[in-house]
Amino acid sequence: MTSKCSIEIAVNEKHYEGLVEPRTSLADFLRDQLGLTGTHLGCEQGVCGSCTVLFNGETVRSCLLLAVQANGGRILTVEGLAAKANAGEPLHLIQQGFIETVGFQCGFCTPGFLMTAYELLNENSSPSEDDIRERMSGNLCRCTGYQNIVAAVLWAAARLRAQANR
């Protein structure tokens, strides 16, 4: 009765096909079937934000979206973010910001923060500290106390702006 469904999705601009049980979340599909373990599953109930990815250009909780619902869609994960780095750089400026300011400790929540920051900086290249705190309030970090996460996004925003003006 719970026969598998075939899905086709573009993850990080690469085409994938797969067979999934309807109850498989997008997060589990990415991790278990595609081996993209950069997306982390924390609470599995939409609270912690660790599993945040972009679905058709918007942030979503990948624990609260069934893989079958993502059929035909475009996904961007943290692995795809690194692929958008400047030529010759291993990481995106947002990721570099987290390293520069020590915006993570254990790193479990970091992929979710990175994807949330990526969406924010696409919409607003000069966010204030308040804008960043408001946007990041849906992601939980149990290590850092958030100060350096905010600093990381400010660091990245400044460099992305400088790059755009060059």
Next chain:
Amino acid sequence: MKPAPFKYVAPRSLEEAAAVLQQSNLDGKILAGGQSLLPLLNLRLAKPKVLVDVNGISDLDTIRETPESISIGAITRQSKVEHSSLVHERCPVLAEAIRHIGHIAIRHRGTIGGSLVHADPAAELPALALALDAKFELTAKGMGRIVPAEKFFIDYMTTALASDEILLQIVFPVIRPSSGYALEKIARRHGDFAIAGVVAIVDLDHAGKIAQARIALFGVAPTPVRARGAERALVGRKPDDEVFRDAAALLEEVLDPSEDIRASRAYRKHVAAILTARALKRAVQLCETRRIS
């Protein structure tokens, strides 16, 4: 945890969805944005046999206006309504309420209908629907009906929607340009469900006295509640802090809060009164500003 197995159906039309729902013998569940349902499935608090995904039914994704109301299709995303210029112009309190729902990633997927049908008593939209006297348009195989908000929220997370019915759209009466409104809420963090909250909508007459007040509270009873006694007590009064406090003192008759790790019963009652006085004050101020401009 992971959900129990279910059959997944993604109908393309309302007729098909209604038929599938009826065939599932009361064991089917509608899946819209999934932001309330999927946590329940993941925690195995709900184990439907059939999930009817209505996201592909574009007839349910609409924002339409009439002279007196704004009708919003059940699967319209909260973020879409939050940023709709029509909503900002005609029913701005709706956009304000949505900004309090979860976080942006939740609002990207979460739907207006989903939040209302889930009917969490601490959620913003059910209280707003009650304050505005919104109407719910429902359909089942072969027939439809309209249920006013007052009759829609029956009990804790329980609505008038039958298990073979589908919510089509919600009709929100518009906020008149001369009306004032405010939403006040207290939660541990922005975006959390409310410990207590209130929506107030106020109209003043030409003499600056209160002509009409509508007050609905959330997080303080098994359902959202209208504070009719307080509303009546405000009519004809010249608004000031004392009048607001007197009205808030009449809330007792509708408050029946639960006690949990976030707050005691007494605390919820206490803040409900304070938030109500605060919301009334802000609504009246907005009324006065809108009247001058």
